[in-house]
Amino acid sequence: MTEQPSADDPSTRSTAPTVAVVDAQSPGNVGTIARAMKNFGFEDLLLVDPPELDPDGEAYGFAGHAREDVLPNATEITFDTLVENYHTVGCTAVTNEDDRSHVRFPFSTPAGLADRLASVETRTAVVFGRERVGLTNDELARLDEICAIPANAAYPVLNLGQAATVTLYELRTLTLGDEDTQLPDVERVRATPPTEDRLYEQWSSLLEELNHPEEKREKTMRMIRRVYGRADLTEREANTFIGLLRRATERPDLE
Numbered sequence: 293m294t295e296q297p298s299a300d301d302p303s304t305r306s307t308a309p310t311v312a313v314v315d316a317q318s319p320g321n322v323g324t325i326a327r328a329m330k331n332f333g334f335e336d337l338l339l340v341d342p343p344e345l346d347p348d349g350e351a352y353g354f355a356g357h358a359r360e361d362v363l364p365n366a367t368e369i370t371f372d373t374l375v376e377n378y379h380t381v382g383c384t385a386v387t388n389e390d391d392r393s394h395v396r397f398p399f400s401t402p403a404g405l406a407d408r409l410a411s412v413e414t415r416t417a418v419v420f421g422r423e424r425v426g427l428t429n430d431e432l433a434r435l436d437e438i439c440a441i442p443a444n445a446a447y448p449v450l451n452l453g454q455a456a457t458v459t460l461y462e463l464r465t466l467t468l469g470d471e472d473t474q475l476p477d478v479e480r481v482r483a484t485p486p487t488e489d490r491l492y493e494q495w496s497s498l499l500e501e502l503n504h505p506e507e508k509r510e511k512t513m514r515m516i517r518r519v520y521g522r523a524d525l526t527e528r529e530a531n532t533f534i535g536l537l538r539r540a541t542e543r544p545d546l547e
């Protein structure tokens with residue numbers, strides 16, 4: 293682990309948020325967070341009172357490819373230096389039982405935070421707390437803002453690694469462009485109006501073959517249009533339905 297940074301350290305000038313963990317306690321949690329950081333394009337990990345990170349231990353075992361960079365480059369920092377040098381966002385569960393004038397209010401969701409941070413160039417640290425007791429009220433009171441993941445009111449407290457993963461997933465828009473994610477950019481070819489017309493004509497023919505009652509046909513056709521309208525069919529899907537409907541219409545046992 294490297295020494296704590298000075299305010300002028302160029303490695304900490306990135307506008308992508310830094311991730312900070314206060315007293316992570318379990319090395320496994322540090323590894324899980326480092327891996328989530330690598331998955332979602334975050335590089336700078338700050339650790340306040342970190343546990344021992346043995347290269348043959350859980351932290352490196354859980355970190356996946358982050359064992360090559362995020363984890364060995366993690367920096368130890370004091371809480372004081374963290375709050376002095378960063379715009380700090382404290383992540384904590386918030387419930388209806390919390391006093392509204394309390395240090396947990398007001399709060400953003402991770403998605404709201406991502407939107408807001410997109411338009412500011414502040415050196416931000418997203419701060420997570422201890423597995424057992426989270427961030428203390430005294431610590432939360434010293435942070436600039438609060439972020440809470442909306443979860444089940446009956447049990448909104450995620451474990452540390454999960455909380456960091458969900459939060460960093462939402463914040464990925466600050467670090468990864470579309471071209472940086474692995475999902476292929478497959479062009480979705482919507483069914484063209486002439487294909488849709490052929491689809492509805494084929495349905496009409498089938499209703500005819502089925503001797504569907506005349507007085508119901510208009511309503512039935514409207515329903516079919518609405519269903520396909522909501523389904524937002526691709527050209528290929530529409531053609532598959534046309535083929536199936538044609539085969540159904542031409543079945544000799546319908547005559």
Ligand SMILES: C[S@@+](CC[C@H](N)C(=O)[O-])C[C@H]1O[C@@H](n2cnc3c(N)ncnc32)[C@H](O)[C@@H]1O
Binds near residue numbers: 421424426427450456
């Ligand atoms: C297991 S939790 C700590 C539990 C502790 N009893 C508390 O209520 O803060 C560990 C860390 O995960 C994060 N966390 C857990 N649930 C969260 C939520 N719903 N929203 C934001 N952060 C959360 C916080 O950073 C918290 O300090």
